[in-house]
Amino acid sequence: MKRSFEFPGTGLDLEALVARQRDMAGLGLPGDPQAGGRGSSERIGPAAAAWAVGVHPPNQLVGRHEDRAALRQILQGAARLVTLTGPSGTGKTRLAQAVVGDVRAGFRDGAWPVELAALSEPSQLAATVTVACRAVFDNSFRTPDNLHDGLRDRELLLVLDNCEHVADGVADLLTSLLSYCRGLRVLTTSRQPLQIYGERLYPVRPLPLAPSLRAPLAELAASPAIALFVQRARAVAPDFALTDDNVGDVAEICRLVDGLPLAIELAATKLRLFGPPALLARLRDGIDILRLELTDVPLRQQSMRAAIHWGYQLLTQEERDLLIRLGVFAGEFSTAAMVAVVPAAQARGEELLESLLDKGMLSSSVGADGEPRFCQLHTMRAFCVERLRTAADEREVRDRHAEYVLRLVADAGRDLRSGRLTAYVRRLRSDLGDARAAYRHLCARGDADAALTLATGMWRFMFSQGHWSEGLQMLEETLRDGAVGRLNAEAFHAAGVLAMALGKYASAEVYQRRAIAAFHELGEVAGEAAALNCQGNLARVRGDLAEARRLCEQSLSLWQAVEAPRAAALVLIDLAMISMRRGDMSEIDEAISFALPLMDDDGDDWNARCVRALAGLMAFRRGDQQKAERICRSVAAEAVEMDAHPGTPFALEALGLVLAGRRRPPTDQSAVRLFAAAGSIRAETQSYACAEILTYVDRALQHLRQRLGTVAFENACIAGKTLPLPALLDEDAGLVAQPTWTHDTARTENGDVFHGTSLTAREREVVVLVANGLTNRQIANRLSIAEWTATNHVRHVMRKLAMPSRVHVAQWVTQRHLSQ
CATH class of the missing domain: 1.10.10.10 (Winged helix-like DNA-binding domain superfamily/Winged helix DNA-binding domain)
Structure with a gap:
């Protein structure tokens, strides 16, 4: 005998409730425009009926605790209309389901959902809501005309799901319903606001990603995006486990799908076919892999392409055209960038941009300069790039984009020439993806000169951020043997610096010799001096100290000849470091004394900070512990605050050396943490390391391990690799004498x-x-x-x-x- 399950408090069993809900089919409502041939309407089945009486999907809702708490407070407060907004796949419906279960008991007549995705005309709204209510209440809801009277005396939360394609009709209906029905409250989900007076918007954002892979595995596993991936992965592959070996790939998968719950779930199901590395590689090829056929899920939710296309079809033609062309941007972009690359946007660009933001097709943030920046989610951009490839003006759009990037890099170069390296780095950091895309396009169209101009303009950024191999590859692909011009001379010099950083000393020497010859032939004294100085540093690294001194002294004389005291001061520092390698410390104090007044440190010069850090270390060597710590702590704090500072590891190491000199357990732990943090940053960014300083760091670490013991030493290392950098500068942050545990x-x-x-x-x-x-x-x-x-x-x-x-x-x- 077939059993019938009755939902508590409703007097209805599942079959009866589903039968009533299916009366909606009699309205003759058309199907989902993205149904792909399903033909009939998306009928109300057991899942929707279960939601209507408070039975939720079997999978736990991950990472939405704060959202649920906030929405409970809002719905129990004064707001009568709340709209959950957000792009495709953020989980607006799932969140609404959870919230309905949270607040239903607070409404005398319950909380009832109405699914609107199957509607094609706003005129069908009233009938759809009426039928849904009739399935729950009584026959007073026989016709749409009775909807207002039927709800007038109800204390009810009405949930309208997927409103975006009939937003105008929903707005008209709710305006009258909310005015007429005093006890009615409404929760809607929509990709765009309904624009009704009194509407309370609640953006549903993607799940938070792992903040840093420096965190322990347990912390990474607890981050919402990764936790959801693991939950769904184990549903299809029970043996799947998050490990130190695969957590990086999983984190990158979650990043590539923007932390969107739908995309994460679709990606996780593919672990039946691929391991995390292979799945990541497939995702980098496009979003087609993000699909799964399910019998109880609308087709628009069975793939990311369908989910995106559902929202894309709701745009006007002007909005579609702009959205597709914005796919040329690999990262964030400004309004000025949009206008420069898409001239058609000059007339109504701001209006269209605002509309795309409202409809969840773009997201916005505040840039480093305080100005708004916009971007597409990775999944949306993949969709737009596909369509851009078939557009008649693709070449024109990409040409304008490359020209814009070249101007951007040239403007950043002015900061660099003014000694503001951090400002240069920050400006290019947010546009690195666009620079890479522009470089590839310039190479593809055969414009080697423009590509070399871009690569040369980027090399100092690539060096400071540890992108040494990529920067060198860009230069080597476009450098031409035998060419002399100013651009090639600078490119040879850049290639030499990057090759040296990579340990390719033979190549570095060849490049710097070519740079020296080219600058000399052009009469570019400053360029020749810079290349000679780099050649001297290369000789120092290789252990040829006599040759290193000769080259640096030659560089110094050229800088003095062109009256560049600041550059000359930095060469003096290099000469002092050569003496330090020989065990002679006499020159370093004199070099620092000469250099410091010339640095003109305006808070944006990492060279000046490095010189100040050296001054702190010399004060420590002289026995002035207090002065040394004051200087090094100030430099480290500035470096941490200016997170684009390429000298941050050196600043942390200098402070660590000074603190280790106190020889007390708390400061010993602080020193270990600072050394560990510096080493972790170097491993991530491959930032430049001063061999002379690292020698002292290695020696200090050996003594610290002996003084602290293995347990306290290792705990301090873990803290240095995982805690936020500002916390490491707090003298009292978690510093305790630790026993040896057995x-x-x-x-x-x-x-x-x-x-x-x-x-x-x-x-x-x-x-x-x-x-x-x-x-x-x-x-x-x-x-x-x-x-x-x-x-x-x-x-x-x-x-x-x-x-x-x-x-x-x-x-x-x-x-x-x-x-x-």
Whole structure:
């Protein structure tokens, strides 16, 4: 006998409710415009009926706790109309479902959804809402004319889902309903605002991505985007586990799909066919892989292409044309950039831009200069780029884009020539993707001179950000042997610097020799002096100190000849470093004294900060600890604040050396954390390292490990690699003397240290191992468990102790131990 499940409080079983909801089919409503041949309307099935009475989908809603709390407060407050807005795939419907379950009990007549995706005409709205209400209430909703009277005395939350394609009709209907029905409140989901007076907008944003791969695996696993990916991945591949080896690929997958829940779920299902690296490679080829056929999901939600196309069809032709051409931008762009690249936007560009923002086709942020910046999500841009390839004016659009980027790089060069390297770096950082795209286009059209101009204008940025291989490749692809001009001379010099950074010393020497000869032939004294100085530094790195001094002294004389004291001061610093390699420290103080007054440090010059850091180290060498720390702490704080500062690792290392000189446990821990942070930044960015300073750092680390002991030393390293940089400059941030933990002491101290906690015996073992600085993999090996099990134990421990990271867990147990 077939059982019928009755929903509590409704007097209806599932079959009866579905039957009533299916009365909507009798309205003859057309299907989804993206249904791809489904033909009939998207009928109200068991899933929609279950939502109507408070039964939610089986999958847990991930990463929306704050949104749910905020919406509960809004709907229980004064707002009578709330619209959830956002682009395709952000999970507006799922969030609305969760909120309905949260607040239903607060409405006498409940909270009831009406799905509008199948409608094609606003005239069908009243009938659709009436039928949905009739399925729940009684026969007083026989005709659309009775809708207002039927709702007048109700205390009800009406949920209208997918309003964007009939937004005008929804606006008209709700304007009258809200005026007539005092107890009615409405929650809508739409890709654009309804533009009704009193409407409260609530943007539903993509799930937060992992802030940095420097964080421990457990923290990465808890980030909403990755957590959703893992949840859905394990639904199709139960053995899938997030590990240190694949978390980088998973994080990049989530980034490429913009943290959109729909796209993350579609991507995760492909783990049946591909591992994370292969899936990432397929995603870089386009969005076609983001699809999955499901019987209970509308076709527009079965692929990202269909979801995007659903919203794209709702745009006007002018909006579509602009949106497609904006796909030429690889990253953020300004209004001025839009007008420069899309001249057709000059007349109504701002109006169209605002409309695209309202409809969720673009997002906005505030740039480093305080001006608005706009961008497309990666998935949207992939869609637009496909259409741009078939547009008649694609070549023209890409040509204008390349010309715009060339002007942008030339403008940034003026900051560089004025000594404002940080301003130069910040300006180009947000436009790096566009510079890469423009370079590829210039090469494809055979314009080698323009491509070389762009590569040469970018090389200092590429050097400062650690993009050495890419910068060198761009130069080598467009450099021409035998050419002399000013551009080629600068390109040879740039290639030499980047090759040296990569350890390609033979190539670097060849490039710098060509640069010296070309600058000399052109009579460019400053260029020749710069190339000679680089050649001298190359000789210093290779250990030929006599040749290094000869070349740097030749560079110094040229700088003096053209009366460039600031550049000459920096060469004096290099000469002093050569003497330091020989063990002679006498020149460094004199060089610093000469250089500091010439730096004109305006807060935007990393060369000046590096000289000041050296001055701090020399003060430390002379025994003036207080002055040394004051100088180095100031430099480090400025470097951290100006996050584009390419000398940040050196600034942190200088402060670390000074703090290590105090020889006290708290400052020793601070020094280790600073060294670890500097090393982590270098590993990520390949930023320039001064070999002479690194020698002192390595020596200091050996002494610090001996003084602190392995446990405290390793915990400090973990903190340096995971905590925010500003926290590392706080003298008192989490610095405690830490004991050495062993299995024997853990057995005798567990009862006291863990008193009052709900940790299991195994979790207590895990805490002890975390305090010893072991990674998840090492914990798994020590306890003979799977790595994913160890990761889960660490995550549960952090949740139970309300600790944000494993560093805090280690410090917590240490402090508990010390307090006893």
